[in-house]
Amino acid sequence: MxxxxxxxxxxxxxxxxxxxxxxxxxxxxxxxxxxxxxATFGRLNKCYFNAKSQQLEISLSSATTPEYFYLDQPPPLVVDLPNTKLGNVDTQKNYPGTIQRIRVSQYSPNITRIVIDLKPEGFIDGNQVKLQPLCPKNPNPWVLRPIFSYNSTSLGNQPFMILPPSTLKTLLNYPT
Known part of the structure; x- marks a missing residue:
């Protein structure tokens, strides 16, 4: 007390x-x-590439706007999905055409990344990439339609060098 x-x-x-x-x-x-x-993060539900139409369909559980950019060397096209977690999708698939491989990963805690690897002679004009909702009234799913170029002059006058395989192995310290 x-x-x-x-x-x-x-x-x-x-x-x-x-x-x-x-x-x-x-x-x-x-x-x-x-x-x-x-708990408010969306989820990547589907990442499907149609080899005939050369377009990638991205389906998300919530509305988010994907962002894309193109890297020159090596030439992948990268799509970032902000505020999105990786769902139950294939993380890597190989293809026989201009698009050789598509990789999907959780790039950071709040960004899922899709990397589209091209053939070495393939080139995507960054101004010709279309990333838009399949239906304008519904922001999901998204469709990525890259336009490819195979002309080496479209790359501009960028210097490049091709090394023999033995030299390349030495530079990369691979055992022979």
Missing amino acids: KIKLRNQKIFSLYPFKVSLFSLLYPGITLNNGNSIAA
Whole structure:
């Protein structure tokens, strides 16, 4: 009984004193906020490449706008899906045409990345890539339609060098 009265007396003398629970409460709130934010991420449900039409269909569980960019060397086309987690899709598939391989991975905690590897002589004009929703009224699924060029002059006057295989192995430190 003395303890109870003593605590009441202390709290009545110091009404603005901070309790231990009030110090922990913001941390609990922040932790819950992060777990709620993680639940709002979309999921990559489907990543399907149609070799005949040369288009990639991307289906997501929630509305997000994919972003793409093209790298010159080596020549892959990269599609980033912000606020998206990797779903149950094939992470790598090989193809016989201009698009040799498509790789899918969780690039960062909130970005799923699709990398489209091309044949060495293949080239995509970055201005000719179309990434748009299949239906304008529904932002899901998305369709990527790259336009390919096989003319080496379309690459511009970029210098390049081809090394013999033995020299390349030496440079890469591969055992012979």
